[in-house]
Amino acid sequence: MQNDSRSQKIVDIIQAYARRHSLWILAYGTGCGAIEIPSTMTSRYDAERLGVRGAATPRQADVLLITGYLTVKTLKRVIRVYEQMQSPKYVIGFGSCAINGGMYWDSYNTIKMLDQYIPVDVYISGCMPRPEAVLSGFGKLQDLIKAGVADGPKRYEENFDWYRANQKKIIKNWNFADYNW
Amino acid sequence: MEILQYIFGGIITFLLAFVVGMTFGGTRRKIIARIQNRYGPPIYQNFIDAFKLFSKTSAVHHGAMHYMGPAFLMVSSVVSLMFIPILRDGGWFPNLNFHGDLIFLLYMMVFGSLGMALGAGQTGNPNSAIGVTRGLAQMVGYEIPWIMALVAMMIQFHTTSITGLMDVQLQSGTWNLFASPFAFVAAILASLGMFRYAPFNIVGAPAELASGPASENGGKYLFTMMSSHSVFAFVKLTLFADLFLGGAGNLVELLIKTFLLYMIPVLYGVVNPRYRTEQAVRWFWGWPTVFGIIAIAYAVWST
Numbered sequence: 448m449q450n451d452s453r454s455q456k457i458v459d460i461i462q463a464y465a466r467r468h469s470l471w472i473l474a475y476g477t478g479c480g481a482i483e484i485p486s487t488m489t490s491r492y493d494a495e496r497l498g499v500r501g502a503a504t505p506r507q508a509d510v511l512l513i514t515g516y517l518t519v520k521t522l523k524r525v526i527r528v529y530e531q532m533q534s535p536k537y538v539i540g541f542g543s544c545a546i547n548g549g550m551y552w553d554s555y556n557t558i559k560m561l562d563q564y565i566p567v568d569v570y571i572s573g574c575m576p577r578p579e580a581v582l583s584g585f586g587k588l589q590d591l592i593k594a595g596v597a598d599g600p601k602r603y604e605e606n607f608d609w610y611r612a613n614q615k616k617i618i619k620n621w622n623f624a625d626y627n628w
Numbered sequence: 629m630e631i632l633q634y635i636f637g638g639i640i641t642f643l644l645a646f647v648v649g650m651t652f653g654g655t656r657r658k659i660i661a662r663i664q665n666r667y668g669p670p671i672y673q674n675f676i677d678a679f680k681l682f683s684k685t686s687a688v689h690h691g692a693m694h695y696m697g698p699a700f701l702m703v704s705s706v707v708s709l710m711f712i713p714i715l716r717d718g719g720w721f722p723n724l725n726f727h728g729d730l731i732f733l734l735y736m737m738v739f740g741s742l743g744m745a746l747g748a749g750q751t752g753n754p755n756s757a758i759g760v761t762r763g764l765a766q767m768v769g770y771e772i773p774w775i776m777a778l779v780a781m782m783i784q785f786h787t788t789s790i791t792g793l794m795d796v797q798l799q800s801g802t803w804n805l806f807a808s809p810f811a812f813v814a815a816i817l818a819s820l821g822m823f824r825y826a827p828f829n830i831v832g833a834p835a836e837l838a839s840g841p842a843s844e845n846g847g848k849y850l851f852t853m854m855s856s857h858s859v860f861a862f863v864k865l866t867l868f869a870d871l872f873l874g875g876a877g878n879l880v881e882l883l884i885k886t887f888l889l890y891m892i893p894v895l896y897g898v899v900n901p902r903y904r905t906e907q908a909v910r911w912f913w914g915w916p917t918v919f920g921i922i923a924i925a926y927a928v929w930s931t
Contacts, residue, residue: 465679493666495657498673503839504755506688506846509680533846534686 459595466509466535467589468498473508473532475525478515480542480575492578499585505531510588511565515575516544516557522564523618529565534600537592539584540570549574563613566599637722638710642859644721644879645709649858650674652865652887656825656894663898678854684847690751697747698845698852704740705859708733712866713791715882716798716875728788730778733867738767740856744841751844759840762905763831769912770821770828776920777815781871784808784927790870797874805872810923812872816892817916821908822864825897828908865889 474484487494488501502508505528517525529538540561543549548559561567568591571584591597603610615621654671661668689695711729714721726732741763748756781804782788785796797803805812821828832840842853865886869876873889876882903911 461679462683465676465683469673469677469680471677490665493661493668495661495669496667498669498676500669500677501834503834504843504846506844507839507842507850508846531688533684533688535684 463593463595467592470497470499470510470537470585470588471502471508472499472510472512473502473505473528474512474514475528476514477517477521477525478542478544480514480544483541483575483578483581484512484514487578487581492582494582494585497582497585497589505529506533508532509536511536511538512541513538513545513561514541516542516549516551516554517561518557519617520556522558522614523623526565526614527623535597536600537568537588537597538565538599539588540567541581541584542576543572543574546570546572558617564610564617566602566610568597568599634722641709641714641721642706644714645859645862646855648883648886649860649862650678650855652861652890653858655887656890659894660898674854674858678851681847681851681854687847687849690844693750694747694844694849697744697750697841698849698856700743700747701740702852702856702859704736704743705856705863707739708736708863709859711736711790712863713794713870713875714866715879716794716877723791725789725791727792730782730788730790730793733790734775734778737860737863738771740860741767744853748841748844753844755837755839755843756841759831759837759843762837763841765905766821766824766828766830766908766912769909770818770916773814773912773916773920774818774822776917777811777818777923780811780814780920780923780927781808783924784811784931786931790867794870794875803872803874808923808927810919810926814916814919814923815868815872817919818912819864819868819889820893820896821912823861823893823897825893827897827900827903829897829902830905830908833902861890862886 474481476484486492488499494500505511509532511525511529511532513525529536538561540546544551544557545561545567548554548557551557552559558564569584569588571580573580576584588597651671651674654669654674657673658668658671710722710724711733713723713725745760745763748760781793784807785793785804787793787796793804797807800807824831831837832842837843842850845853866882868889869882869885873885876885
């Protein structure tokens with residue numbers, strides 16, 4: 448059924464409202480940042496009042512939370528998890544390790560800039576970011592969704608060759624199992 | 629003309645069940661949050677979640693049976709809903725009841741879980757398979773006291789129809805809660821397992837099984853499962869209100885009764901951790917089954 452532009456606009460407004468008030472996170476707890484997630488979710492900061500809630504599997508999640516450094520070995524899993532998520536999907540890079548390598552800037556075994564490999568919507572800086580910073584990061588993501596610029600899957604699709612080339616540069620033994628997205 | 633009224637009535641019944649079930653689910657999340665000393669999400673949070681899940685743009689599937697699993701759940705919920713008298717005097721709500729619909733309902737209520745088990749099997753996810761086996765084990769546990777309670781009621785009042793049991797309560801002037809108290813206790817204890825809230829949330833345990841049978845279902849599949857669970861919660865609560873609390877004369881009475889019944893599994897759940905599978909089955913074969921046996925003996929003795 449084809450909507451005309453005016454009714455489509457109303458649907459878009461409701462969809463954007465629902466999407467930004469119901470963010471189910473998949474916390475990919477790679478580094479030390481994972482320890483900030485429980486304190487964000489529990490009684491002191493209570494992220495659930497903003498609609499932020501943990502999801503159990505990539506299929507159900509909306510937000511992929513990369514908490515901390517990513518080793519070369521885990522990057523493969525992160526890519527697979529990201530590709531298994533259902534769009535619209537968002538990525539939050541968490542802590543300075545995801546931004547520029549942080550204290551692992553000269554490590555041989557970690558990646559430095561996360562947005563070379565998967566499209567990141569929001570970065571939360573800090574080492575580690577406190578729960579206030581995490582909540583403000585979620586607020587920023589909500590603003591981006593409202594403005595309609597949190598379009599990670601679209602960017603990933605458009606620049607797919609560039610992302611794949613970067614990923615393959617890091618992952619030498621590229622033997623992904625077959626799966627349909 | 630009559631068929632149109634049935635169709636509209638069915639749609640209205642479904643919408644009522646959906647809205648009430650979703651709101652009860654949101655209330656449950658709020659109550660759990662308050663008990664954990666959190667502020668908690670708004671009561672309408674489940675509607676936002678449902679709409680978001682529905683508006684996901686991509687939906688991966690793993691084959692025909694995976695499509696049909698959530699659909700089976702929905703079919704089971706809606707068909708069960710159509711056989712439950714919502715109000716005593718019917719009114720706008722159609723009721724497809726016949727003699728023996730209680731026995732039919734016993735089968736219909738497990739049909740959705742079995743369909744979901746088939747759907748979960750095709751996803752190929754090991755967590756789903758473990759969740760399904762746990763769910764079937766738990767079903768073996770709680771179905772025994774539940775069926776014992778219903779059989780006791782059937783023996784005591786010589787009827788296998790839900791409206792028949794409601795008429796019995798209307799004529800005698802007492803609720804079945806007082807006329808057959810042991811059956812009520814057995815059925816309520818079995819309902820703790822039927823709702824699958826803690827401590828019996830062993831099927832979809834998020835921390836152990838990654839939500840079990842639902843683990844490969846995102847987006848619209850999860851929306852279907854979520855809404856069918858909400859409708860099914862309403863079905864179970866209304867069935868309990870009909871069988872034991874004399875049904876409801878109007879919607880306000882229905883909401884009060886179902887909400888009070890809903891609080892039993894919710895409040896039992898928030899203060900309990902999760903059982904292991906064999907602990908859950910042992911629990912159901914303990915006191916609930918004893919109450920079921922007493923209920924049958926009481927029914928045979930009192931007739």
